[in-house]
Amino acid sequence: MNELHIHFEFFHSGRGNWNWTSLMGPDKEILLQYFPVSEFISGSRGIDIENLWREFYRLYKILRKSSHTDEEILEFEKDAKNWVRTFCRPTIGQMNSAAATPGLYRKDDVTPYMHVFAMHIPYFLRRLKEKGLSLRLFSTCSVEKKNHEQVKLFFGGTTMGGGKKTKPVVYDILVFENRQIFYLxxxxxxxITCNNINILDNG
Incomplete structure (x- = not known):
């Protein structure tokens, strides 16, 4: 990390919990482009994960362009879908055999962001192109900030690292909101309003 001129560290955040440095956008780009994942994860798996990082960075830079041709959008759509397929690639061959190609991640690990990235962004690019616009003109920072603040308010803290519950954070939020709607x-x-009744002893 020092070679990439990025400050990153793990630290105790109290009560024995570990936390880590939050990276800003430019630092994340540098990591995607240059961090040697394969030096920390051995074998073909490390190489495949590093290639995932590099390919995501390439696709991200395409999205940041000020304009796109129809051919570029079509190529992006194919490459983005292939990127997700590679991400959740299952083990090929007999498990634990020398000839097997190990899988990467589970299908359950595919996030809604990744779904939008592969299945909806190409549609947005085409519609924006019709109006002479591009995605780089828009930002979801305010939405992400609102989501962060909502989770922080609901749980009294962030859920960095996934929290301690087995169910997703959004599940608890939706259950809470559904109850509120039902009550309404x-x-x-x-x-519940509590009323105290004082009984005077007249005897």
Whole structure:
């Protein structure tokens, strides 16, 4: 990391928990482009993961272009879908055999962001091209900030690292909001008012 001129470290955040340095956009780009993943993950798996990083960076730079041709959008669509397929590639051949090609990640590890990246971004590029626009003119930073603040408010802290619960964070939020909607529709009070009754002893 020092060779890439990026400050990154793990540190104790209290109560025995580990935390890590948050990286800004430019630092993330440098990592995707130059970090030697294969030096830390041995074998073909490390090489494949490093190639995933490099390919994602290449696709990201395509999205950042000020304009796209129809051919570029079509090529991006094919490459983005192939990138997701490679990400969740299963083990090829007999497990634990010398001839087997190890898989990378599970299909369950594919995030909604990756789905949008491969399945919806090409559509956005085509519609924006019709209007002489491009994705680089837009930002979702405010949406991401709102999401972060909502999670932080709901749980009293961030869920960096996935939290400690087995179910996704969004599941708990949706359950909470669904209950609120149910109470509202059925006119059910969502709080209890306590009344104290004082009984005077007249005897």
């Amino acid at each position: 529709i059925n006119d059910i009070p969502n709080e």
